[in-house]
Amino acid sequence: MNAVRKQRLILVLLLLAGVGLAVALxxxxxxxxxxxxxxxxxxxxxxxxxxxxxxxGGLVVPGSVERDTxxxxxxxxxxxxxxxxxxxxxxxxxxxxxxxxxxVALGKLSNDGVFEASEVLAKHDENYMPPEVQKAIDDxxxxxxxxxxxxxTTAQSELRSLQDGS
Amino acid sequence: MYFDSWSGFLAMEGHGLYVWSAYxxxxxxxxxxxxxxxxxxxxxxxxxxxxxxxxxRKVVVNDFKVTTDSGNDLEQRFANPExxxxxxxxxxxxxxxxxxxxxxx
Amino acid sequence: xxxxxxHKLGSPKWFYDISGKWLxxxxxxxxxxxxxxxxxxxAFTPPDYLQGNSYRIIFIHVPASFLAQAVYMMMATAAxxxxxxxxxxxxxxxxxxxxxxxxxxxxxxxxGAIWGQPTWGTWWVWDARLTSMLILLFLYxxxxxxxxAIHTTEAAAKACxxxxxxxxVNIPIIxxxxxxxxxxxxxATLKLTEKPSMAPEMLWPLLLAILGFYxxxxxxxxxxxxxxxxxxxxxxxxxKELVS
Numbered sequence: 001m002n003a004v005r006k007q008r009l010i011l012v013l014l015l016l017a018g019v020g021l022a023v024a025l026x027x028x029x030x031x032x033x034x035x036x037x038x039x040x041x042x043x044x045x046x047x048x049x050x051x052x053x054x055x056x057g058g059l060v061v062p063g064s065v066e067r068d069t070x071x072x073x074x075x076x077x078x079x080x081x082x083x084x085x086x087x088x089x090x091x092x093x094x095x096x097x098x099x100x101x102x103x104v105a106l107g108k109l110s111n112d113g114v115f116e117a118s119e120v121l122a123k124h125d126e127n128y129m130p131p132e133v134q135k136a137i138d139d140x141x142x143x144x145x146x147x148x149x150x151x152x153t154t155a156q157s158e159l160r161s162l163q164d165g166s
Numbered sequence: 167m168y169f170d171s172w173s174g175f176l177a178m179e180g181h182g183l184y185v186w187s188a189y190x191x192x193x194x195x196x197x198x199x200x201x202x203x204x205x206x207x208x209x210x211x212x213x214x215x216x217x218x219x220x221x222x223r224k225v226v227v228n229d230f231k232v233t234t235d236s237g238n239d240l241e242q243r244f245a246n247p248e249x250x251x252x253x254x255x256x257x258x259x260x261x262x263x264x265x266x267x268x269x270x271x
Numbered sequence: 272x273x274x275x276x277x278h279k280l281g282s283p284k285w286f287y288d289i290s291g292k293w294l295x296x297x298x299x300x301x302x303x304x305x306x307x308x309x310x311x312x313x314a315f316t317p318p319d320y321l322q323g324n325s326y327r328i329i330f331i332h333v334p335a336s337f338l339a340q341a342v343y344m345m346m347a348t349a350a351x352x353x354x355x356x357x358x359x360x361x362x363x364x365x366x367x368x369x370x371x372x373x374x375x376x377x378x379x380x381x382x383g384a385i386w387g388q389p390t391w392g393t394w395w396v397w398d399a400r401l402t403s404m405l406i407l408l409f410l411y412x413x414x415x416x417x418x419x420a421i422h423t424t425e426a427a428a429k430a431c432x433x434x435x436x437x438x439x440v441n442i443p444i445i446x447x448x449x450x451x452x453x454x455x456x457x458x459a460t461l462k463l464t465e466k467p468s469m470a471p472e473m474l475w476p477l478l479l480a481i482l483g484f485y486x487x488x489x490x491x492x493x494x495x496x497x498x499x500x501x502x503x504x505x506x507x508x509x510x511k512e513l514v515s
Contacts (some may be wrong), residue, residue, distance in 0.1 A: 008355040023440045057453065066426045094392030096321065102296055104455050121391045126460040128326060129470040130317035167314050175314060178324035184389050188328040188382040189309075192335070194377045195485070203494040210502045214514040242398060257352060 009033065042081030043109055050109050057104040057123065078103060078115075089117040096122035098165060281358035283500040284509055290493050297490035305359070306458035312474040319473075328386040330477060333461075334484035335378040339407060339444055342372030342488065346414070347439040348433035360496075361430040363503060365435065366418055367495035371488060373411035380404060392456055399448035403441055407461030410438040 001008070005050035038048040040058045048054065058078030063078040064086075075088045076099075087105050097103060097120065169175040178185045312330035315323040346368050352361035383401070384394040395401065414431050421427035449458045461467050467474055504510045 005355050012351050012354050012436065015433070019437050020440050021350070023444070027444075052331045055453075074322055090476070094390070096390055096392075104453075113321065119393070121393055121396065123455055124390060124457055125468075127468045128319050128322075128460060128473050131320040132317075133470055134320035158347055168317055169314060178327070179318070181323060181325040181389055184325050184385050185313075185327050188331055188385045191381045191385070192331045192378060198374055199487070199491045202370070203491065203498060206495065206498045207501075210498050210505070211514055213502065214505045214510065218511060218515065242370075246447075250282045 038109075039080045039083070040085040041076050041080055043085040043113070043115060044083035046113075048109050050111055053106070053108055055104060055106050056087070056109075056115050058085075059102055060097070062099040078105070085113065087115045087117050087120070089120045091120070093120055094122040094126055099124055117143065139156050281356070281360045281361050283363070283504050283509075286360060287497055287500050292498055293493060294490070296437070296484055297493065301483055301490050303373070304381060304479055305326075306495035306506065308476045308480035308483050312480065316476055317470075322390055323390045325386060328382050328489075329473075330381060330480045332382040332386060333477060334481045335375045336404070337384060337403070337481060338484055338488055339379050340445060341374035341485075342368055343374065343407060343435075344432060345440065346372065346435045346441060347442075350435035353428055353432045355391050356438075360500075361502050362424075362432070364492070365428070365431060365494055365498045367490055369411055369418070369431075371491050371495070375484075376404065376408045376411055380408065396455045398454040398456055399452040400454045404450050405446040406441055407445065408433065409421070410434070410441065412473050413438075447490075469489065 008152060026065050036052075036054040038054055038056050040056065043056060048056075056078065058080045061077040061079050067074045067075065071090065073088070073090045074093065074094060075086055077084050077086050087103075087107075089105070089107075102123035102125070104121045104123050105115060105117035106119040106121075107115055110116050176182055176186070285454050311328055313327055316327075318324050330513070349361045349365040349368070353359055353365060380401075385405075387396075388394045414434050415428050418427050419435055421430055448454060449456055461477075462470050501510050501514070505514075
């Protein structure tokens, strides 16, 4: 390669490196702020600010869902394996909201440690399979209440992804 | 076939609206990607043809200018039959081009 | 190293001549693969245990998303070649790929939003994956707009190349967004080093769809590049003879 082109190559690489470094630093600095995400354990331990808009997520604790018969009010508990927090929401829950699977809630933490959600979204994992296959897995591995195929590994990966939000 | 009937296929067990609108967007994007090269080709072909027409006109006009300039000297003009012929040819070509342009518009 | 071959690759006329032969193959293969894959995915695969039939959007959404990112990577490569070797054909490729990539980015965002509503319960959320894909769309639009705004070919080439390279840092962010941050969008189903977390009867039509769409992109890019060559080389004899 001749000298001029070599120089241009170096300039291009420097440009890439410079931009990459700038963006990496920005992302690192903003990591906490981008998400405003707090885990159930953090909320339970009082590490999350009260009254501030934030996101919280976890697996819906089986058996914790309580629906009000008169209105669309519902409450349930979410867990990340290390801690639990109660979520209160009024509205229609997404189709994929099932006990034992993941949710992401947007809202505010109240004084009494309850997460008042304005929006509840269902989170699903990256597994795709026909119903018969899931049934076969469930028959082979009796559910612990957390309805996940290959329950162990995906529950763990779910928890991991929910945990390292900060 | 995982659907019992055509209506079942369309309904997608309640998710029909979502599935079919997604596929409709895909159809639009594919159509755009197939149509835009066709349109671009037409534009380029027209551009090249137009360019060629303009070049021909310039050549003809230049020819014409060259022959009339040298014709200031009357003697030279009638002494040199070729330049007179060129002038005629040039005029005729310009006329025919103009008529072509006229009909093209 | 024999650089002459590399430079011959950069000859627009050479590319025009050789690419003409590819067109029929590209047309047939992309059409067949896409049709087979989509019909297979829509009618001949079982529904998902969790999402039911809405998951069938995946056969459009995943190919579109992969392409939106891959095309940008190709543009960044063309940009580097433009800046370093000043090969005209590379700039032509950069110019024609942008609208195609942008259309697939729009397709990815639209199908993702449509899919999100019945599954997540929302058609949009500002999580890292969706936001970075939106930024990708802005980059595409920016490159297209920049090209139109600068009227000299050389200056436009340089500007678009630089913008493409600056924006390429977004691509790894898109890819790793689901790992680095807590996102609503789930992690990768198709992974490079692990087994895919998808049943085979669903996986095969998906892989076919991805291949079909890549071939479709190649077809459209080659078509547009050939036209761009004719346009930029319109003062040469071979183009004049070809057109008339």
